[in-house]
Each structure stands twice: as structure tokens, then as C-alpha cells.
Amino acid sequence: MANLDDIDSHIVRVLRGDGRISNAELAVAVGLSPSACLRRVRLLERAGVIRGYAAIIHEGAPEDRLVVFTQITLDRQTEEYLNRFETAVCRCPEITDCHLMTGTADYLLKIEVKNAGDYERLHKEVLSRLPGVARIQSSFAIRAVVSRRPAR
Incomplete structure (x- = not known):
């Protein structure tokens, strides 16, 4: 900031x-x-400190959705690869957060889906087809312990 x-x-x-x-x-x-x-x-x-205002839309009870954290590693970390990947990620509404990372993975995605089957569909149809993806590693959240965003 x-x-x-x-x-x-x-x-x-x-x-x-x-x-x-x-x-x-x-x-x-x-x-x-x-x-x-x-x-x-x-x-x-x-100044761009406040970039916008958004409504956080809640579709059903928290237990009616599955949160998945997915680490993405790209083939290459060139500016072109990063830009292509980021542009494609922005088109997927199930990806609620995307962070460029240091460490073993290039990106960490927070994904919200209805259930494991919905995630499987997203993995096959979207994640595996994102530009430059070399590796996908996903972890399913059991429950949120702390969330600093407004209550949904």
C-alpha cells in the first residue's frame, strides 16, 4: 500500500x-x-489505493460451497506467460482470489465451488487448460478459522 x-x-x-x-x-x-x-x-x-467497491454475493449457506486452494506452477515465468495466465484467470468466476507467489508455486488460487464434482469439472475444463500451466496442486479447506472480509 x-x-x-x-x-x-x-x-x-x-x-x-x-x-x-x-x-x-x-x-x-x-x-x-x-x-x-x-x-x-x-x-x-x-491514487489507486482504493481500486473499487464490490458486493460480496453469497449463494446459499457456507456449508453449501467448497473452498479449494490451488497452487499453479507455470512452464515459464516470463512476462508474456504471466500476463496470459492472469488474463485467463480473471475470466473464471469460481476463482475468487489469485495471488502471484514466491516459493515453489507461481500462483495461489482460492476457488469456490458447489462440491467435489463441480471442482473436478472446473479442473478438467478450466484449470488444466489455462495458458502455460505445468503443475496443479489443490487442497480442500475443511473450514475457515479467520476471515477478515465482511461476513457473507
């Missing part, structure tokens, strides 16, 4: 917890006037 002062950091923390908070409520939470708060939020948006 960019060099943020304490107030900007506080604004970001509050917005992470509730992206729909009104500017008036946000201003109170961070100790600013509404106009000063809005000005800082706009500056954070222009």
Missing part, C-alpha cells in the same frame, strides 16, 4: 469492513468533517 498517514489508514480499514458506509458515518468513525473525509477518500481512489 502507498505511504498512508494514520487517518488514511483508518479510512481504508473502515471501508474494508463496510464499503457501503455513508460518508457522514465514515467521517465520524475517523474523526474528520464530512467534506475533509470525502476529499481524502477521493484522493485515495485517484
